[in-house]
Amino acid sequence: MRVPIVPAALAAALMFLPIPAEAQTAACAGLSDATEIVDCVDRIMRGESSRGIATMEVSTENWSRAMEMQMWSLGTDHALVRILSPRKDAGTATLKAGNEIWNYLPRVDRTIKIPASLMSASWMGSHFTNDDLVKESRLIEDYEITLAYEGDRDGVDVWEFDLIPRPEAPVVWGRIAYQVRKKDTMPVYAGYYDEDGVLVRTMTFFDYRDLGGRLVPAAMRVVPEDKPGEYTEVRYSELEFDVDLDEEYFSLRRLRDTR
Amino acid sequence: MKGAWWRIGWRNLGRNRRRTLITAIGLALGYLAVVVMAGLSRGLVSEMIDNGTGMVTGQLQVFAEDYLPDRGIYETIGGREGVDVESLVARVASDPNVSAATPRVYAGGLVSTGRATAAGVILGVDPEREALVSRLLSHIDEGRAPTPGQYEIIIGREMARQLDVGPGDEVVVVAPGADGSLGNDLFIVAGIFTTTITELDLGHAVAPIEVVQELVALAPGRIHEIAARVDDPWAADAAAAAVAAEVEGRPEPVAVRSWTEFRPEMVEYARLVSSMEWMLIVFIFGMAIWGVANTMLMSSYERRREFAVLLALGGGPRLIVRSVLAEALVLGAVALLAGLAVTLPILAWWKAAPPDMSWVYGGFTMAGGLMRPILRVEWPTSMIFITAGAMFVTALAAALYPAYRSSRVPPADTLAGR
Numbered sequence: 001m002r003v004p005i006v007p008a009a010l011a012a013a014l015m016f017l018p019i020p021a022e023a024q025t026a027a028c029a030g031l032s033d034a035t036e037i038v039d040c041v042d043r044i045m046r047g048e049s050s051r052g053i054a055t056m057e058v059s060t061e062n063w064s065r066a067m068e069m070q071m072w073s074l075g076t077d078h079a080l081v082r083i084l085s086p087r088k089d090a091g092t093a094t095l096k097a098g099n100e101i102w103n104y105l106p107r108v109d110r111t112i113k114i115p116a117s118l119m120s121a122s123w124m125g126s127h128f129t130n131d132d133l134v135k136e137s138r139l140i141e142d143y144e145i146t147l148a149y150e151g152d153r154d155g156v157d158v159w160e161f162d163l164i165p166r167p168e169a170p171v172v173w174g175r176i177a178y179q180v181r182k183k184d185t186m187p188v189y190a191g192y193y194d195e196d197g198v199l200v201r202t203m204t205f206f207d208y209r210d211l212g213g214r215l216v217p218a219a220m221r222v223v224p225e226d227k228p229g230e231y232t233e234v235r236y237s238e239l240e241f242d243v244d245l246d247e248e249y250f251s252l253r254r255l256r257d258t259r
Numbered sequence: 260m261k262g263a264w265w266r267i268g269w270r271n272l273g274r275n276r277r278r279t280l281i282t283a284i285g286l287a288l289g290y291l292a293v294v295v296m297a298g299l300s301r302g303l304v305s306e307m308i309d310n311g312t313g314m315v316t317g318q319l320q321v322f323a324e325d326y327l328p329d330r331g332i333y334e335t336i337g338g339r340e341g342v343d344v345e346s347l348v349a350r351v352a353s354d355p356n357v358s359a360a361t362p363r364v365y366a367g368g369l370v371s372t373g374r375a376t377a378a379g380v381i382l383g384v385d386p387e388r389e390a391l392v393s394r395l396l397s398h399i400d401e402g403r404a405p406t407p408g409q410y411e412i413i414i415g416r417e418m419a420r421q422l423d424v425g426p427g428d429e430v431v432v433v434a435p436g437a438d439g440s441l442g443n444d445l446f447i448v449a450g451i452f453t454t455t456i457t458e459l460d461l462g463h464a465v466a467p468i469e470v471v472q473e474l475v476a477l478a479p480g481r482i483h484e485i486a487a488r489v490d491d492p493w494a495a496d497a498a499a500a501a502v503a504a505e506v507e508g509r510p511e512p513v514a515v516r517s518w519t520e521f522r523p524e525m526v527e528y529a530r531l532v533s534s535m536e537w538m539l540i541v542f543i544f545g546m547a548i549w550g551v552a553n554t555m556l557m558s559s560y561e562r563r564r565e566f567a568v569l570l571a572l573g574g575g576p577r578l579i580v581r582s583v584l585a586e587a588l589v590l591g592a593v594a595l596l597a598g599l600a601v602t603l604p605i606l607a608w609w610k611a612a613p614p615d616m617s618w619v620y621g622g623f624t625m626a627g628g629l630m631r632p633i634l635r636v637e638w639p640t641s642m643i644f645i646t647a648g649a650m651f652v653t654a655l656a657a658a659l660y661p662a663y664r665s666s667r668v669p670p671a672d673t674l675a676g677r
Contacts, residue, residue, distance in 0.1 A: 062333040063439040088440050103433075105443040110431045112371035115378070 034147040038161055039140040041180050041187055049074045050212075052239040053084075060230045072243075078250040095245075095255040104255045111252055142169035143176065157182045173200075184208070186217055199225050211239035268585035271558065272593065278308045282554040283594040286654070289547040290598030290646055291605070297642040298606055302613075302635035304529045308492045310630060311525055312518040314454060315382075315463075317361075317392045317486035318495040320521070321351055321502065324512045332366060332437050332475060334483070337511035341480025348388075350505050351485050356498035357455060359391035360487040362468060366475045368434030368442075370414060370464050375422045379462040381412075381434055384469025392488045395452060395465065402426030402450030407467045411449035415460035419451045426450055432464070436476035444474055495519060536642055544653040551590070551657035558659040559583055566665050567673035576666030583665050587658030591651045598650070602643075609636045 031037045050073050057066045067089060073079040083094040091106030101114040139145070142165055149160035163176040174195035179188040190203040201224045205217035219235040312318045326334040334344045344362050352360040364383035369376050386404045390396050396404045396413075397469045402425075405411035412432065414422070424430060436442040446466060454460055472479060487502075489495040495517035503515040519526045559566075566579050604613040617632040 058439065060439070062331075062437065067441045092441060105431060105433065105441075107443055108431050108445045110371075110373055110445070112369070112373050112376050112431055112433065114369075115376045 016113050034159075034161055035140055035145045037159060037180065037185065038145045038163070038178060041185055042139045048241075049243050049245045050239060051243045052212075052236055054234055054236045056235075057233045057234075061227065072245060072247075072249065074245050074247065074250065076247075079248060080250055080254060093255050095250060095252065097250050102252060102255055109256075111255060133175065139163060139176075139178075142166060142171050148177070153179060153188075156188065158188060159222075184215060201225055207235070212241045213237055214239075214241060264581060264585040265589060267582055268587075268589035271562070271582075272590060274561070275558065277500055278554060278557070278592065279593070280553055281650040283590060283597055285550050286547055286591070286594035286650055287598035287601060289543045289653075290595065290650055291602045293536075293539050293543050293601050293646045294598075294639060294642055295606065295609075295636070296539050297639035297646075298609070298636035300532045300535065301637040301639050304433075304525075304534075305492070305637050306630055306635050307528065308518070308525055313394050313488075314398075314456065315393050315395050315459065316518065316521065318489040318492055319351075319357065319487040319502065319515065320520045321347075321485040321487070321506070321513050321515050322483060324514050326514070329367060330483070331482075332435070332477075335477065336483070336485075336513055337480070339481075340511075340545050341478050342481055342482070342511050344353050344480060346483055347506070347509075351502050353485050354487075354501045354505065354655060356425065356489050356491070356494040357487045357502070358490050359388065360485050361385055361392045362482040363389075363484045363486055364468050364471045364475070364477060364481075365483045365605050366434040366442075366471055368432055368464075368474075370412070370418065370422065371431045371433065372422050372424055372428070373431070377418045377421050379415075379418060381432060381471055381474070382463060383468035384464045384465055385468050392486050393477065395454070395459070395463075398452040398454045399450040400453050402448070405449045405465065405467050408469060409449075410470055411443060411448045412446040412464050412466040414448060414464045415462070416451055416453040417457065417461040419448070419463065421461075424448050432466070432474060434471075434475050436474075437481075438476045440476060442474040442476060444470075446470075461533075468618035489517070492518065495652065496656050497536055505654045509592055538638070540649045544649050548653050548657045551587070551642035551654055552660060554590075555583065555587055555658045555661040556664070558586065559665040563665065563668045563673055567670040568666045570668065571670040571674065579666040579668075580662040583662035584655060587654040587662075588651060591654035594654070595602075595647050595650055606636060606638065609634075610638065 016144065029062070031040055051071070053068065053070050055066055055068050056101060058064060060165075066151075067086065068084040069081050070084055071079065071081040077096075077098050079096040080093065085087045091104075093104040095102045095104070102111055103114065104111050143163035144166060146162050146164075147159060149158075150163040151157065153160070158179050158181050161178045161180070163178055165171045165173065165175075172194075173192050175193040177191040177193070179190070180186065181188050186208050187205045189205070191199055191202070192201050194200050201222055203220055203222050205220045207217065207219035208215060210216075211217045211218055216236070216239065219233065221231055221233045223231045267452075321336070323334045323336045323338070325331075333339075336347070348360050348362055351357060359509045360585070362385060366381040366383070367378075369378055369380045370381075384396075386396060386407060390404070399413060400416075402413070405413055412430065413437050414424075414430075419425065422430065426448055430448060431443060431444050433441065433443045452460070452465075466474075468482070469479060471477075472481065489498045496519055499515045499517035499520075506513055506515070569578060570576070613633040615632065616634055620632055
C-alpha cells in the first residue's frame with residue numbers, strides 16, 4: 001500500500017521551482033562542454049531565492065484535481081509551499097529545511113515531521129517520492145555527464161545528454177536522459193531510468209516565457225511510464241527572483257502561519 | 260462354529276495371564292502414544308491456523324475483484340457506487356459454516372504526534388462485529404477498543420513506543436483520500452494492542468470504520484473487504500464456495516477466498532503434519548510388532564503338543580494357523596479396549612485443560628500467527644480408528660510366523676517328546 005506524505009502538488013512544486021542563478025541564458029549559450037552546459041541549465045532551475053505562484057494539476061486513473069499554491073525558496077536547502085486552493089486543502093503547507101520535511105495541517109492545526117524512513121515512499125497516488133524533494137542537489141555533483149546526441153529532435157535543434165550517477169551518489173535513478181534546446185539553452189525533456197535501464201517517468205518542459213525578468217519554462221509535465229494516462233502538470237503564473245529571504249524565514253512558526 | 264475360534268483364542272490368552280497383560284499393555288501404550296501424538300500435532304496445526312487467520316484476516320474474505328494484489332483505496336466492493344453493506348454482510352454471515360462477518364476499510368497513512376511520525380495501515384472496523392471475527396481487539400493490553408463513531412484509534416505496542424504515546428493522548432492521522440485530497444484528523448489513542456507480531460505491533464492502527472471512511476473520503480457504502488469467521492477452518496473452502504454462489508449475480512462483482520488460498524503455506528504445513536502421523540504409526544507399531552511376535556512364539560511353543568494332537572487327528576495345518584491368528588486378534592482386541600480406556604480420558608482431559616507450558620517456553624510467532632505457550636490437542640478422530648486398525652494389523656502380522664511354525668509341528672516327534 002502506498003504511503004502518503006504530502007499532496008503530490010507540493011512535492012512537484014518544490015522539485016521544479018525554477019530559480020535562476022547569476023549564470024543566465026546568454027552565458028550558457030557560449031558553452032560547449034557537456035558538464036558545463038548541463039550545470040548552466042541546471043542553475044536556471046535552481047539558484048538563490050525566489051517566490052512564486054503556481055497551479056498544479058494531478059490526474060490519476062481515479063481522480064484529478066488542480067491546486068493553486070504559493071511558494072518560497074532559498075538555495076536548494078530551503079523551501080516553503082502553501083496551498084491556496086481548493087478550500088478543502090487551503091492552508092496546508094510543507095516546509096523543507098535541510099534534510100527535514102515538515103507538514104502543517106490547518107484542519108487539525110498540527111505540524112508533523114516526515115520521518116527519514118519514508119523518504120523513498122511514494123506520495124498519495126502521485127508520481128513523486130520524498131527523495132525528489134530532499135535529494136535536490138545539483139546534477140553535476142551526482143552525475144557523470146556526457147553528450148550523447150547533438151542535432152534535430154522533432155524539429156528542434158538540441159543537445160541530448162546522458163547522466164550516469166557517480167558510484168557513491170545518493171540518487172535513485174540509474175540514468176537520466178536530458179534534452180536541452182540549443183537556441184536558448186532551455187530544457188526540453190528529461191527521461192528517468194531505473195537501475196535496470198527501464199524508463200520510469202518522463203518530464204517535458206514547455207511554455208517558455210519571461211517570468212520575473214527571466215526566460216524559464218513556465219510549465220512542465222511529469223508522466224509515469226507504468227500508469228498510462230496519468231500525469232502531473234505544474235504551471236507558474238507568477239515568479240519573482242532574488243527576493244529578500246534568509247534561512248530564518250523557513251521556520252516552523254512560518255509553516256503554521258496561514259496568512 | 261466360528262465363535263469357537265474366538266473362545267479358544269480368548270482361553271489361550273488366559274493360560275498365562277501375566278504375559279498376556281504385559282503384551283496388551285505394550286500395545287495399548289503404543290496406541291496411546293500414536294493417538295495422543297496425532298492429537299498434539301493436530302492441536303499444533305489448529306493453533307497455527309487459528310492464530311494465523313484469527314488474528315486479523317479471518318478464515319474467509321470477500322472483496323472487489325480488482326482489490327488484490329494492490330489493495331488500492333479506490334477498489335471498493337461495488338466500485339464508486341458502493342454497496343448495501345448490511346445486506347451483503349448478512350448474506351455472507353448466512354452461510355451455516357460462517358459464524359460471524361464484518362465489514363472493513365483499509366487505508367495507508369501516517370500516525371503522528373508532530374515530532375514523531377509512523378507510517379502504517381489504518382484499518383477501519385466495526386469494533387463489535389470485529390471482535391467476533393478476529394482477535395486483534397482482544398490483544399489490547401492497555402486502554403480499550405475504539406468507540407463506534409468517535410475519533411478514537413488503537414495502535415500497536417511498537418508504534419506507541421516510537422510515538423511515545425499512551426491511552427488518552429492525541430495523535431494526527433493523515434491518509435490520502437479517494438478524491439485526491441489529503442485526509443487528516445485528530446484522534447485520541449483509546450488503547451494499545453500487543454500481538455508480538457511485528458508487522459501488526461509496528462504498522463497497524465485500528466479505528467471505527469465510519470470515521471476512517473470520513474477520513475479518506477469514502478462514502479458509507481464503500482468498503483474494501485468483508486472478513487468472516489469459519490469455526491472449523493477445514494470447512495472454509497466449502498464456505499467460500501457457498502458464499503461465492505450466494506453473491507453470484509449481484510450487480511457488484513466480488514471475489515471470495517478462504518484462508519487456504521491466502522495462507523497456502525499453512526495448508527502445506529498441515530499436510531506435512533498429517534503425513535507424519537502415518538510415520539508415527541509405522542515407527543511405534545514397527546517396534547511393538549517384535550514384542551507381540553515374541554509372545555506369540557512363546558505361547559504357540561507351549562501349545563505344540565496340542566497342535567501335534569490336532570495334526571495327528573487329521574486337523575490339517577490351516578486349522579492351526581487359524582487358531583493362532585484368532586488368539587492374536589483377540590489379544591489385539593483386548594489391547595484396543597485397554598488403549599481406548601486409557602487414551603480417551605487422557606485426550607478428553609488434555610483438550611479440556613491444555614497444560615500451560617510457559618515455564619518451558621514463551622509465546623512465539625509462527626507462520627505469522629502467535630502461538631500460545633500451551634500444549635493444545637485436537638480430537639484426532641480419523642486416527643482413533645486408523646490406529647485401531649493398525650493395531651490389529653500389527654497383532655496379525657506378528658502372529659504370522661508363529662502360526663506358520665505351529666502348523667509345521669511334526670506330530671510323531673512332538674508327541675514322543677523328541
